[in-house]
Amino acid sequence: MFEVADSSNSPIQPRIAVIVPAYGVAHLLGEALDSLLAQELQDWECVVIDDGAPDDVAGAVAPYLADPRITFLATRNQGVSAARNTAIAATHAPLIALLDGDDRFRPDYLATMAALLESEPAIRLATCNALIFGAVPQERLCFQTKQGTGDGSRGTLADVLDRSFGVYIGTTFRRADFDRVGGFDTTMAQSEDFDLWVRLMELGGHAWYVDKIMGEYRVRPNSASAHAGRMLMGNIRVYEKARAALPADAPEQPLLTRLIAESEEALAFEHAIDRVVDGDTARGLAELRKVKSRVGGPVWALSFAVWRIFPGLARPMLAWRRRAHSRGNDSGGLGALLGEGAAL
16 A cells, blocks of 8 residues: 555646655655756656655655645555656656655756657667765765767667666666566566666667766765675676577677676675685685686785785775775775666
8 A cells, every 4th residue: 555645736747757765865855856846857747755664754755745746655665676666657757767865966967868868769778977975985976987888978788788888876768668678676686776777778779878967876874785795696687687588699698698707706706705704714715715816906916915824814804895895985896897886
């Protein structure tokens, strides 16, 4: 059962629906909705969904319900994928934009994305650069290098798969495409966003990147950590689903085989680190040495040399590494493979 605030009397025919899951971020929701009200494009509709949150989302959204474009849903807790699917089903606009309840849009976001998708039917998803802020050592851009293997604006399915074309979570796509691929996969516990981007790209066409900061992604102190092992398992499942969905002779198949192998090796590396951090130092270090090709450079080489003489140092050093690679703190390395910052 869910509660719906009726927006059927809205005088504006919406061009774009904005979906705002707000689990655990009631205290920040006003900033997200204020950024929506400040949009240059005004013919939008919005659904804020409380997915059984422990905080007062209803109270936070109440002042905004005077705007007939904003609707509120409250459901039992089902997870973010089911919440987004439920919210999207309650909207009608032909375009869909995602805005998490603790993030913000810049004022030109909706106008830019709507114009792109309305003018070019071959675009499966439109994304942009974003500012990462909040509980991070310093603010930085989500994407700092050229996107994809082409002109920097267009991304292929292969580009999205291998993360050379990153996709910011505040992304816009067509309702018709979303319906064709069956929405978010509610069985995905990790990488559900990445999974949707890949399935949209499997429809053909291309992704489009706007090289401009039009979103703001907040890292919170209590944000779910991007634990490397869980993220890698999610990625592997996305790759396996894509391998099964694409024809056997599809040009992406060799890439998928390589990505699965690399992710499985990286997963073995992360499991070995887990063993060390959990106190099984000897076995963990032995497993790390088997897959140390995952990493290179003088720091890792020196670390392995030190651990051979002083194995007791491995546990605090690797525990520090794990903290340093929590979401929002990783500026490269393993984060590139996991897609941290690419499917935020």
